[in-house]
């Protein structure tokens with residue numbers, strides 16, 4: 584049960600657009616979509632991505648790090664496969 588919930592969460596993260604958030608999303612946490620009320624603490628990341636808490640921002644940083652590492656690894660793998668085959 585817990586694992587399926589985690590999967591749903593990751594699907595949600597993957598569904599998030601990588602581009603700039605729209606004006607509307609600036610009023611909600613970019614990670615958990617919690618509404619950011621005026622006057623409440625907002626944790627900004629990358630200049631224009633708001634989060635409701637340090638935890639959410641940190642989680643997004645880790646997701647970005649994983650994504651960047653995966654992208655770099657994928658590029659490297661491509662090169663290795665290319666060198667091995669040709």
Ligand SMILES: [Zn+2]
Nearest residue numbers: 612615635639
């Ligand atoms: Zn949040």
